[in-house]
Amino acid sequence: KERAADILEEMSPGAAADALEDLDEEVAEQIIASMAPEEAAEVQELLGYAEGSAGRIMRTDFVRVRATATVGDALALLRALPEVPDPLLAVYVVAQDTAPVEPRASKSNDDRAVALRGIVRLRSLVIADRSTPLAEVMDHDTPTVRPADRAEEAARIMAEYNLLAVPVLNDAERMIGIVTVDDALAELLPEIWQSRGARAFV
Template structure:
């Protein structure tokens, strides 16, 4: 993108948008920004562009190569033709921020927003860094002094964050409505920005399944803080709803007395797998694995296997592989026979037995395999999921690539903010 220091949203309205070869794409109709709960400048996600057909589409900022006084140029002539739909955590700068009421943080002076300016950052992001405002209530009649226009930093203005745009912070109920449209990882990032009291209100209002999903995406310190806020009975229910490997990681961080008390409150069928996982070091295959992979007996059909991996609640990585074992099929299983890759299942007749498609040549990990060995294993065999088999040839679990990455990244990777490493196009299309 050309080195532009500041662009006011009103300057963009109506500008023609061209592709890299000069072909006309449409005209800019608005600027889309992601609202925040704190006072930091919102990130500019992209532009709303109206095509010649009157359809309005979203163009991410990373697709824009230059913004000139008379035109906007894209890096590619192809655009996503889906109709633009605003998400609850987004604001249209021209359509919603303009004429919105706000106040000066230090003095409480009432203001009216006239425009907002976006500026580039060193990370190639654009943020709404400045706001053009005028004091509310001033009249322009004869003999009255017109209030002066001011351009102030976003941080100096109150009432324009993730609020009702009238200065009143959203209550827990409003936030939950917003969260209904968001992924758990994005909710976690938002929850981390909340004041402690509001964070607890949101946690109290969430159902167990949703809170479990969010808790899995929080840094360890935030996980422990939220878990400590909950009653012990509800904390045990949340741990039961979490993925077993994530629940075991969280329990391992607690004081032994707290860990044992929560395990005792859990249902035995839920706590026993966690106790097995806690027996392994966190940086081994046994500590990384989940005890709930897809396990079938050799006489199951391909159709049955496909039905299992179509389960929408099954994590994507676990859905890439079905493990074939002798009964019992609960981990630790009977004798491990082998695995079937989901692509192989797609090529087999539905009535065929999974035993005929088993890959018995793929080596299995031992529970004591260290993280470095697990990493080499996934890289060598290009896997998203791999079996963990004990010395008696029982399948005890499966390691997924996301858990490997989680342990390879710096410990504070969640705290640095997912939004800092995710580009605009991903955020809009995921």
């Protein structure tokens, strides 16, 4: 169980949740109990969503930036993060009175959960002047999905809006995660994706 827990901790939470769902319930619970608390909590949260849903395959580690920050603030704080989410596809601008950048998402029942205001793509962040307010370079009309939406819907939105990731909002309109194009395709085209070695298009 300890070895299985170590392996699952190295996997994405969504993949770990899928692996555990195929096991006997008692065995799965024992493995989760052997995992590090933070990783175990993420996996248990995803297991609460239906298989094939956006909630099941979403990633809960994303970079959020306070709406009052500048491009320079965001770049400096990105460099200061102890661990940068992989993949890092965009910075999510939120209305929240906390530190300007935090690398991990809040859970849906956490009072730190954030209200999404827009996204700043990395290209825009890199080429903009450091003094520019994020509000001037972000995409304001950001498409989103709900945790209960199917992975197909997340993939459709990403294709329609040329996104590499789509934010996931709960019923309180708080951002709780993102679905990446890699994760959506791995869900929709599992055999093809596995034969390609799950190579990321980022």
